[in-house]
Amino acid sequence: MLVRLLKYDFRSMLKQFSMIWLAALALALINSFTVTGLDSTSFRGETVAGISMLVYVGVMIAMFVIAVIFVIQRFYKGLLGGEGYLMHTLPVQSWELIASKLVCAVAVTFVSIIVAIVSILLICRSFIDWDGSFFQFMGWLWKNFDGDMMNAILVLAECLLLLFTGTAKSYLLLYLAMAVGHLAHKNRAGASVAAYIGIQAACNTLIGFAGGFFNNPLFRLIQNFAWESQGWGGLHITLWIFLAYTVVIAAVYFFFTNYILKHKLNLE
Amino acid sequence: MNEVLVTCAALSKRYGSKPALSGVNLQLGRGRIVGLLGPNGSGKTTLIKILCGLLQPTGGSVAIDGQPICPYTKSIVSYLPDRMYFADWMTAADLFDLFADFYADFDRNKAQAMCVSLGVTPGDRIKTMSKGTKEKVQLVLVMARKAQLYLLDEPIAGVDPAARDFILGTILTNYNENGTVMISTHLISDIEKVLDEAIFLKDGQVVLHDTVDEIREREGKSVDALFREIFRAGNYYDGGVF
Numbered sequence: 001m002l003v004r005l006l007k008y009d010f011r012s013m014l015k016q017f018s019m020i021w022l023a024a025l026a027l028a029l030i031n032s033f034t035v036t037g038l039d040s041t042s043f044r045g046e047t048v049a050g051i052s053m054l055v056y057v058g059v060m061i062a063m064f065v066i067a068v069i070f071v072i073q074r075f076y077k078g079l080l081g082g083e084g085y086l087m088h089t090l091p092v093q094s095w096e097l098i099a100s101k102l103v104c105a106v107a108v109t110f111v112s113i114i115v116a117i118v119s120i121l122l123i124c125r126s127f128i129d130w131d132g133s134f135f136q137f138m139g140w141l142w143k144n145f146d147g148d149m150m151n152a153i154l155v156l157a158e159c160l161l162l163l164f165t166g167t168a169k170s171y172l173l174l175y176l177a178m179a180v181g182h183l184a185h186k187n188r189a190g191a192s193v194a195a196y197i198g199i200q201a202a203c204n205t206l207i208g209f210a211g212g213f214f215n216n217p218l219f220r221l222i223q224n225f226a227w228e229s230q231g232w233g234g235l236h237i238t239l240w241i242f243l244a245y246t247v248v249i250a251a252v253y254f255f256f257t258n259y260i261l262k263h264k265l266n267l268e
Numbered sequence: 269m270n271e272v273l274v275t276c277a278a279l280s281k282r283y284g285s286k287p288a289l290s291g292v293n294l295q296l297g298r299g300r301i302v303g304l305l306g307p308n309g310s311g312k313t314t315l316i317k318i319l320c321g322l323l324q325p326t327g328g329s330v331a332i333d334g335q336p337i338c339p340y341t342k343s344i345v346s347y348l349p350d351r352m353y354f355a356d357w358m359t360a361a362d363l364f365d366l367f368a369d370f371y372a373d374f375d376r377n378k379a380q381a382m383c384v385s386l387g388v389t390p391g392d393r394i395k396t397m398s399k400g401t402k403e404k405v406q407l408v409l410v411m412a413r414k415a416q417l418y419l420l421d422e423p424i425a426g427v428d429p430a431a432r433d434f435i436l437g438t439i440l441t442n443y444n445e446n447g448t449v450m451i452s453t454h455l456i457s458d459i460e461k462v463l464d465e466a467i468f469l470k471d472g473q474v475v476l477h478d479t480v481d482e483i484r485e486r487e488g489k490s491v492d493a494l495f496r497e498i499f500r501a502g503n504y505y506d507g508g509v510f
């Protein structure tokens with residue numbers, strides 16, 4: 001059933017974002033010509049290039065702002081608002097509803113990041129010497145990582161994984177705040193904002209208390225091993241510790257959000 | 269298969285300090301058309317939403333086909349809410365895809381045929397449809413299923429008498445005859461002729477649950493007349509003051 005839910009959430013995402021993504025790439029392509037093609041010494045050329053770049057930056061900012069609004073709206077309207085009447089009467093488990101929204105939210109963020117990177121590369125394409133220095137640089141990189149390329153790729157994968165789980169954790173915090181706010185009988189939006197601040201504060205307090213834990217011998221052992229390990233080993237361990245921490249917190253957020261939707265749902 | 273389709277035992281629901289349902293005990297069989305009757309605020313919508321899983325009861329229990337509310341019960345319940353639940357980006361055809369994906373009892377051909385008879389173009393976006401057309405789409409989605417329990421929340425409220433007949437006709441010609449239809453309304457005269465059973469809800473409590481024939485025979489009056497008598501403003505509202 002999760003796959004079927006994803007199908008509809010992704011369709012909703014594409015309907016909203018395909019135009020924005022295409023616009024961002026098209027504007028980047030236009031800018032790639034205007035930044036180099038137009039005569040920058042003439043006032044007209046400078047103005048056109050300036051406006052074109054301004055529009056591009058505007059679309060880029062709008063893309064990420066809309067992405068965040070989309071993430072919030074798809075959960076709030078889709079599960080706690082009018083559309084919730086449809087979603088919560090489907091024969092699916094509540095965790096599947098949350099998971100579907102989450103996967104879609106993380107996907108929209110990462111596709112937006114990829115679109116941003118590709119668009120920047122498009123603009124910079126005329127500044128990169130693809131035949132010469134670029135490949136020389138890549139060759140230099142390969143040479144310097146010689147023998148450790150596997151480790152470098154692994155660290156990159158770990159960083160990407162950390163980025164994925166970190167994004168999911170942030171969104172799950174938003175979901176939990178909205179679910180907690182939904183428990184209020186009045187002004188649920190305000191209660192959601194208050195819940196977001198409250199949960200953040202509670203987490204920070206817990207982390208403060210956990211300072212005691214971090215001083216315990218086991219953690220000191222891991223820490224010493226991480227920092228004292230030669231080369232890549234320490235870096236891998238550090239990244240996996242961060243990853244485990246992020247996954248645990250995200251799982252806690254997910255658990256409580258699911259508990260509220262399953263046992264406390266009140267679509268009044 | 270359980271002979272009893274719906275069971276509510278000591279079911280209660282409070283909104284803050286305000287009770288919406290208080291100790292509701294109810295059993296519904298199969299193949300019945302049941303009127304859930306009561307004035308505004310009597311708890312009709314609350315009861316239906318609990319049966320759908322949109323509200324959690326404060327106390328008591330509820331079971332459909334012998335099971336508490338869960339994905340299985342949702343798969344055999346077809347629910348018509350008293351509000352729109354569509355995403356604006358969808359078309360009626362998208363909704364047919366969605367229902368076909370999630371409900372094994374959804375009949376797409378029947379839905380398309382109903383669209384033709386109701387004058388709905390499935391390819392139109394929901395956003396561009398009038399309120400009346402959206403309501404028709406919602407009705408098509410609900411009645412194109414061969415569900416075991418239809419929960420129809422105020423399907424004829426806010427429409428003119430001709431449209432009421434049309435909606436009731438659509439319901440009666442399309443429901444699964446082995447299933448039970450529960451229609452909530454306070455417009456009793458319009459639906460009395462099609463009802464097998466009537467449930468009177470008053471202040472969140474079931475004050476009467478019987479077959480329509482039995483009510484007529486025992487009381488010597490129509491269900492509508494009895495409803496008016498029980499819920500007359502002077503009786504219903506304390507002091508009779510509005």
